[in-house]
Amino acid sequence: NAGVTQTPKFQVLKTGQSMTLQCAQDMNHEYMSWYRQDPGMGLRLIHYSVGAGITDQGEVPNGYNVSRSTTEDFPLRLLSAAPSQTSVYFCASSPPRTGGETQYFGPGTRLLVL
Amino acid sequence: AQSVTQLDSHVSVSEGTPVLLRCNYSSSYSPSLFWYVQHPNKGLQLLLKYTSAATLVKGINGFEAEFKKSETSFHLTKPSAHMSDAAEYFCVVRHTGGFKTIFGAGTRLFVKA
Numbered sequence: 001n002a003g004v005t006q007t008p009k010f011q012v013l014k015t016g017q018s019m020t021l022q023c024a025q026d027m028n029h030e031y032m033s034w035y036r037q038d039p040g041m042g043l044r045l046i047h048y049s050v051g052a053g054i055t056d057q058g059e060v061p062n063g064y065n066v067s068r069s070t071t072e073d074f075p076l077r078l079l080s081a082a083p084s085q086t087s088v089y090f091c092a093s094s095p096p097r098t099g100g101e102t103q104y105f106g107p108g109t110r111l112l113v114l
Numbered sequence: 115a116q117s118v119t120q121l122d123s124h125v126s127v128s129e130g131t132p133v134l135l136r137c138n139y140s141s142s143y144s145p146s147l148f149w150y151v152q153h154p155n156k157g158l159q160l161l162l163k164y165t166s167a168a169t170l171v172k173g174i175n176g177f178e179a180e181f182k183k184s185e186t187s188f189h190l191t192k193p194s195a196h197m198s199d200a201a202e203y204f205c206v207v208r209h210t211g212g213f214k215t216i217f218g219a220g221t222r223l224f225v226k227a
Contacts, residue, residue, distance in 0.1 A: 040220075042118075102160055108157055
């Protein structure tokens with residue numbers, strides 16, 4: 001298994017540009033989630049999904065969209081990038097029938113918005 | 115409402131000495147509690163979890179944590195630090211049956227030779 005993969009590893013955007021951060025897992029996990037990590041603030045939940053076709057907002061959803069058309073993929077879209085979205089983004093997934101308790105994290109995407 | 119407070123932003127120990135990373139939590143429901151570790155430029159790895167079974171939880175790499183409801187604490191300990199333990203550690207809370215997770219701000223552990 002490749003586990004949780006994220007692309008790209010690094011990205012530089014200009015204010016107002018849009019982009020999609022990709023996340024995929026090959027472990028047949030039901031739960032997937034997106035976090036952002038900022039210095040001194042730990043990780044904050046952006047959006048999560050409990051299965052294909054089902055998504056919900058986390059703690060800091062504004063400026064981000066998600067969809068879950070397949071079990072494997074959970075892309076995060078930035079509609080109009082802002083400097084406040086400069087951060088490291090982590091995708092995570094959880095096995096079925098665990099209530100999302102144990103999360104497996106991807107390696108992260110480092111985003112800089114100028 | 116749930117919250118997590120990691121009481122130290124940085125902890126420095128010498129190799130071979132004990133490690134103590136402190137975490138207090140607040141939860142209106144029965145919590146599930148976790149410790150994750152993040153090595154530089156890496157993703158997060160689960161160290162251990164408490165989900166209302168034994169209050170003393172053993173994790174990987176010799177770490178353990180004790181759930182103390184009366185003190186609302188879930189401190190992480192290790193008897194003898196190793197250089198490879200240098201990393202950032204996150205305490206995490208979820209209420210059992212829920213999905214939203216709350217991360218602490220993190221504690222960076224330095225290990226001196």
